[in-house]
Amino acid sequence: MDKEELVQAVEALLFAYGKAASPNMIADVLNIETAEVKEALEELKQKLVDTKSGIQLIKANDTYQLATLEKFYSYICTMLDNRAKPTLSQAALEVLSIIAYNPRLY
Numbered sequence: 001m002d003k004e005e006l007v008q009a010v011e012a013l014l015f016a017y018g019k020a021a022s023p024n025m026i027a028d029v030l031n032i033e034t035a036e037v038k039e040a041l042e043e044l045k046q047k048l049v050d051t052k053s054g055i056q057l058i059k060a061n062d063t064y065q066l067a068t069l070e071k072f073y074s075y076i077c078t079m080l081d082n083r084a085k086p087t088l089s090q091a092a093l094e095v096l097s098i099i100a101y102n103p104r105l106y
Contacts, residue, residue, distance in 0.1 A: 001030070003040070007047065010040045011066075020063035 001009065013026055023037040030037070041064055045057040058067050068076055088096070 001032070003043070006030070006032070006036065006040045007043050010037060011044050014057075014064060014066045020060060020065040022063045 009030060010026055013029060014021060023034045023041065027034040027037045041057065041059075047053075048055055048057055054069055054072055055066050056069055058065055
């Protein structure tokens with residue numbers, strides 16, 4: 001895997017994972033050395049800065065995670081608040097009401 005593809009793979013893994021991941025974890029998945037992953041992480045961080053991306057790479061306790069820039073927080077909150085709220089089916093509501101009135105069932 002060449003350097004550019006490695007940076008892309010690390011970015012894809014962090015995006016898909018959705019939470020903080022250690023360089024060791026990423027190295028295990030990609031079957032490469034941890035040092036290579038750390039180098040790719042630094043390149044990814046610089047790439048996100050250079051392209052003025054709305055995404056940033058943050059490091060905490062030797063783990064890395066993709067996150068949005070703080071300046072877009074209010075827009076993100078608005079968008080997430082406008083999502084359709086999941087509703088329970090009639091059958092699910094009936095089961096919950098039975099459990100609520102018969103505590104010995106669980």
